[in-house]
Amino acid sequence: MGSPLRDMPQEWAVTATSTPFTGAKTGVVTDEVVMPDGSTARRDYQTHPGSVAVLAVDDRERAVVIRQYRHPVRHKLWEIPAGLLDVPGENPRLAAARELYEEAHLEAARWRVLCDIFSSPGGTDEAVRVFLATGLTRASGERYAVSEEEADMELDRVPVADLVRGVLAGELQNNALAVGVLGYAAACAGEGLESLRPADSPWPARPFTGTGD
Template sequence: MTEQSPAPLVDSPTQWPVTATDTPFTGNKTSVRTDEIQLPDGSRVHRDYQVHPGSVAVLALDERERAVVIEQYRHPVRHKLWEIPAGLLDVPGENPLHAAQRELYEEAHVKAENWRVLTDVYTTPGGSDEAVRVFLARELSEAEGERYEVFAEEADMRIARVPVAELARGVLAGRLHNTCLALGVLAYQAALAGEGPEALRPADAPWPARPFAS
């Protein structure tokens, strides 16, 4: 039998039956759930995973192709990581573009006139239902109004603008490890090598993983 790959490849929504569920932990923003699921052969297994509201991230590029990046301490991995502006979808059903614009303002005090969707991903589908939409933002300018008040880890943040090509080299060299930064930078490089940024999906493109009101 000859294997044939469909073109193009498309992930397909599928749900195996959940025969029991429990939530042993509920935190401030996320929780842990245990589901008993029935496999196609009729057997049953338990799967533990993090229930997550979803996130947005922004690869914001200025006229010199420099990306706005932020260094922030991340306790679970015991590192200060260079990241692109990002944040949780705190409001159920919130338009992800509005959330991304808010995060760019709060973390970098920057606004952008040109927005596109770079990519949509599940960060760790074996252990979490977190979905992330990564935006491309261009035509940057300083935001008006007062800077957002920061606290906790955010109080120690550093902000820089770094050429996107340099960030790509850092990702491939193993110097930069943040998921959204790596995804955003490499997706942008792929867009440049393909049909160009203007061929990317519009900023309000549907997102089945986190449906939102228009």
């Protein structure tokens, strides 16, 4: 194989750019991009602050999952706790711990990075870091009030093996859940969970400062 087996940063020249839409958290950008043959092509994409997701696994090999309505795809999906990186430069592990607390009212003693992904690189710059959280305990304090889609949210614990089967059968389609459970299964079958990257490993797609301690 001629090139290294890793994704490499690269940026083609842009001759013009505009922002047709700016929302509360995301927007749409239109770029005129110079192609390798010298022509230009229009590329529209969604800008996104980035996200974190948490595969939280208990001592019975069950993962914490949420069932939530997602209007763009007109489905109620089984997912893992996840949320936006609301604060620029925020430590992603702290953001993940916040989402685990808010959505499942849980805390975790141990954190590792499972996978870093671009959710749909042809249409958005969203980057997602999927964490593994273990050593789960019930969080102290009051639960957050829920509203809108979250008011209809269901919470459960499901054996990881059942989630793997559901993903491979095409019955579970959330990308963070699929990446999380398949990554977990691959790590367990390979070099083990201790081989996973530390929770505060660098993330070039969404740089952050501090360690989260």
